[in-house]
Amino acid sequence: MRALLIVNPKATTTSPRARDLLVRALSSAVDLQVNYTSRRGHATDLAREASDTADLVVTLGGDGTVNEVVNGMLHDGRPAESAPRLAVVPGGSTNVFARSLGMPSDWVDGAGVILEALRDNRMRTIGLGKANGRYFTFCAGLGLDAAAIRRVERARVRGQSATPARYLRATVAQFFSGSDRRHPMLRLEIPGRPPQTGLSLAIIQNTTPWTYLGDRGISPNPRASFDTGLDILSLRHLSFVATARTATQLFTGSRPPRGRQIVAHHDLEKFRLSSARPQAFQLDGDYLGESDEVELESAPGALRVVC
Known part of the structure; x- marks a missing residue:
């Protein structure tokens, strides 16, 4: 071989x-x-x-x-x-x-x-995701989580390590300093369904978990799987109270976050995210710049993995 x-x-x-x-x-x-x-x-x-x-x-x-x-x-x-x-x-x-x-x-x-x-x-055959034609293996993000990754990558350029604590601090800092927190700009379009507007961030998963804090897996979309389509979770508003409630659910529970501010979809084949102005964009934990439009789709059975 x-x-x-x-x-x-x-x-x-x-x-x-x-x-x-x-x-x-x-x-x-x-x-x-x-x-x-x-x-x-x-x-x-x-x-x-x-x-x-x-x-x-x-x-x-x-x-x-x-x-x-x-x-x-x-x-x-x-x-x-x-x-x-x-x-x-x-x-x-x-x-x-x-x-x-x-x-x-x-x-x-x-x-x-x-x-x-x-x-x-x-070996195992798994599905992947695609965002604007680029494959991703486990996650994509538009908005807050990608902006936090951007902060961490800038810290790494200065010689600082990318620890879970640093990601957490970057997310908190971005939450309080981000200019779009009170003015949600994202629009979600799923074929055959009415568009959803006024969204603040988008976390897309191709599998679970979304990330780890130490040994603990964190998953906004716990039903996501290599064997199904893509899952997405968005928040309507990033108010302090609503976001703190969602974060608590993420870190302490195994069920999907709940609340009026939550927009979540499971096993999607294709959808589109757009924004009134460019947003931070990441794939598999790498910051890829800003984008005002992302076309996402599931790619079932795309990769053979030895594991």
Whole structure:
């Protein structure tokens, strides 16, 4: 089996020695080539080049690296059966996608699961999401959560780490400083249904959880699954009381948030979000700039995963 290992050398939880150990372990099971990323978007280029020659692409990095690799592997919209299989070794700070597949959070244990799955020829076919033509594996966001990610990414440029506590502080800071909190601008259009307007944010999930705080999964859309369409949760207003109530439900319960300010939909095939002015936009935890229109759709059975 021909395999490409794509390594993000800036991955949070691995060291050069750990990477060497992983390379030796994988080389015992597959014909392995190793490439290191050097810039944003590099993993996409490497995966695109390997899409016609490799049987398996392995990532060592965080969710952003996984997202880039998936978009490279499926760059021409090919069916899952004609694309390489994907294996994910967790190496980032949160690793939502790997953990949502049931992978261990430790890279050593994750590598062991992959080697066992290769030996047993075990894999799973999952659905993905697409936003303006770009694939995402577990989540997308327009508004508050994406703006909080933007704050964290700016902090990382200054040398600060991307911890769960930093994301939480960034979200609180964005909530109080965001200019659109009292003037909701989002519009949600689902084919065959009346449009919904006056929405403040949109959290889209392709699976659950949406993120983790330590070992605890947080999921605004707990019914989301790789085996169904997309789920979305929006808030009509970001008033302090209503938002605090929703946040409490998210952090303390397992059921979907409830309340008059909640707009939620499950298992959607396609929908559109638009805004009166550009909003922060993120996919799989990576800030992608601002957008005033996002077309979202489910891509069932799009990817084969070794896990």
